[in-house]
Amino acid sequence: MIIPGKFDEIRPFVPEELPLVYERLLADQQFLQVVKAVFPDAPLEALKQQMYSCKTLLDFQKTFFYGIVHNIMKKSGNGFELDAPSLDRNSNYTFVSNHRDIVLDSAMLDVLLIDNKFNTTCEIAIGDNLLKLPWVKDIVRLNKSFIVLRGLPMRQMLQASKTLSEYMHFAISEKKENIWIAQREGRAKDSNDRTAEAILKMMTMGGEGSLIEKLQKLHIVPTAISYEYDPCDFLKAKEYQQRRDMEVFRKGPQDDIISMQTGIMGYKGHVHYCAAPCIDDFLSGIDSETPKTEIYRIIAEHIDKEIHKNYHLYANNYVALDFLKGTSDFADKYTAEEKARFEQYLDGQMAKIDLENKDEAFLRERMLTMYANPAINYIKANA
Structure with missing residues (x-):
């Protein structure tokens, strides 16, 4: 498959690039330290051989990330599962979910798609603010992530959003991949989950047809993620007070790293995913004469309601x-x-x-x- 060059800066790796990526990672001392911590009993040479035996990103996910996520949940959770009764395992969807954990929301969904016999995992939308270290950027692109560029001047941001949208349409229609994207930028720190209309607007900057047709081609599935315990709850509460008390509050360069570590290692209890029906039929029912701004509001509210009513509530x-x-x-x-x-x-x-x-x-x-x-x-x- 020929992937347009305009996506090179943001797309996941392609199979031909993998040997060079493996070589780059295995020469990075910080990456090797992380590998030793994650696989303390595995000889490095054996891990190298496993790595080079992975010819696709899905191979890499199944060989490494799948076991890592299951081990994380064995140590810091009490089970996780997916309810997706209305989805076709052989179709491709854009999972739009609420966002609790920086790393695990998408990682657990990938594992659950494998466990539930879906034909593939997800390509994951991830902000470039989390990718300051070169080896981290390599790892997420090995994990089928595509990069959301942030902090650009307005004109560049518009172009970046258009390219991002075009890539999402390409991933669904040509690559036959699933996509995961959070319903808004960043986590809802008060868990009052609301879909940002800006996300929907971005999705319609690419693709062909009317606004409704563009969204239908992405096959959006509202997905509710419910954690029994949020390991980062105290960090989120702390940030609320800092924002309240400090006239100008800026998160430090280590804050996201601390949140990622806390989210991965901290106790989560039980975690439940519920995929609502794909919204294609709902979109068909929207009057074509409805003003654009109203259409985005109507769709955002529908996604919110589907997420809210499919939460799994705990005591x-x-x-x-x-x-x-x-x-x-x-x-x-x-x-x-x-x-x-x-x-x-x-x-x-x-x-x-x-x-x-x-x-x-x-x-x-x-x-x-x-x-x-x-x-x-x-x-x-x-x-």
Whole structure:
């Protein structure tokens, strides 16, 4: 397959490039240190042979990333699964999901697609702000990631968005790949998940046909991701206070690295993915005379509702909602033991927050809101 050169800066690697990429990685001392930490008992020579035996990106994912993700969840989780009753395993989709964890949201979905016998995994949209180290950029491109360029001047940003959109259409229609993209840039730190219309607008900058036809060609599937525990909840709460108290707050260069490490290593409990029906039929029902701005709003609201009503709620969500409101309206959804366990968990996470002027009440409210919002949205969507 011939891939247009205009995608070279952002696309995943192609098979012919892999030997050179492997060579580059194996010459990087920092990468080798990470390999030793991830595979402490495996001889480096054996890993090299495994690496060079991978002739495609899917081979590489199945050989390395698949086992890594399962091991992460064995150590820091309590099971994860995917419900996708309305999807055809042999078709290709754009999974648009809420965003909880920088690394694992897409990584777990890939593993679950393999476990559920889908014909392939996803190409993953990832911001270039996370790719400061050359070996990290190589690794994510080996993991079928395509790069979202950020922080560009306006004119360059428009061109980059158009190229990104064109690549997504190419990946679905020509490469026959799935795509994963978050419903908005960055994680919703309060878990009040809302689709950014800008994401939908970007998707229609490429492709052919009307606005509706362009989106239909991407076969969008709203996907709800539900974590029992968010390991980064205390980091998100801390950032809320920093943004509140500091006139100009800028995340440091290490903040995303810390979030990635915490998300991977921290306890997640149970994780549930639910893929709603593809929205192609819904799109067909939108009046073609509807103004463009209205169309984007209607679609964003539909995606939100599909995500919200397909959350898997845990006892934590209901306990947090009752704590937040100072009621016991949902006491039938959890036991006294589950309530005590969540309160103990909250205390432990609060203790991890290192701030000089630590506002305990504010931070606790922020963390409760993170766990309560999925319940609030779920109840509203299913009313």
